[in-house]
Amino acid sequence: xxxxxxxxxxxxxxxxxxxxxxxxxxxxxxxxxxxxxxxxxxxxxxxxxxxxxxxxxxxxxxxxxxxxxxxxxxxxxxxxxxxxxxxxxxxxxxxxxxxxxxxxxxxxxxxx
Numbered sequence: 001x002x003x004x005x006x007x008x009x010x011x012x013x014x015x016x017x018x019x020x021x022x023x024x025x026x027x028x029x030x031x032x033x034x035x036x037x038x039x040x041x042x043x044x045x046x047x048x049x050x051x052x053x054x055x056x057x058x059x060x061x062x063x064x065x066x067x068x069x070x071x072x073x074x075x076x077x078x079x080x081x082x083x084x085x086x087x088x089x090x091x092x093x094x095x096x097x098x099x100x101x102x103x104x105x106x107x108x109x110x111x112x
Contacts (some may be wrong), residue, residue, distance in 0.1 A: 012050075016043035016066040035069045047073035 017039030019027070027033050035043060050056065056078055061071045 010053075014046060014070065016062075016064070016070040017046075019066050027065065031064060036067050040069070042075050043070045046059070046070065047077050050074055053076065 017035045019033050019039055020036045021027055021033065022036070022039075056074075057077060059071050060079070061067045
């Protein structure tokens with residue numbers, strides 16, 4: 001009997017595009033910080049590069065503006081049904097381990 005094929009799940013973690021404060025200030029979870037022109041170009045390039053991925057089952061994004069703006073071009077191409085806004089947050093940089101928490105989801109790109 002042939003061996004059963006195992007399903008593989010590919011998970012891509014993508015940091016948001018650059019903002020006007022990138023390299024100068026670490027804003028943490030501060031709201032109201034949007035992508036810079038370069039960050040918007042990076043978001044478009046991400047969408048173009050991921051066009052080669054045949055199936056993207058879901059896109060998870062933090063509710064922070066810069067994160068939502070980074071996935072917006074991909075969501076426009078793939079359709080918003082796969083987008084889930086979550087409360088994904090990274091622990092502070094000075095913590096001993098990076099942990100992510102995801103709670104609450106929405107299928108909307110609208111602000112929370």
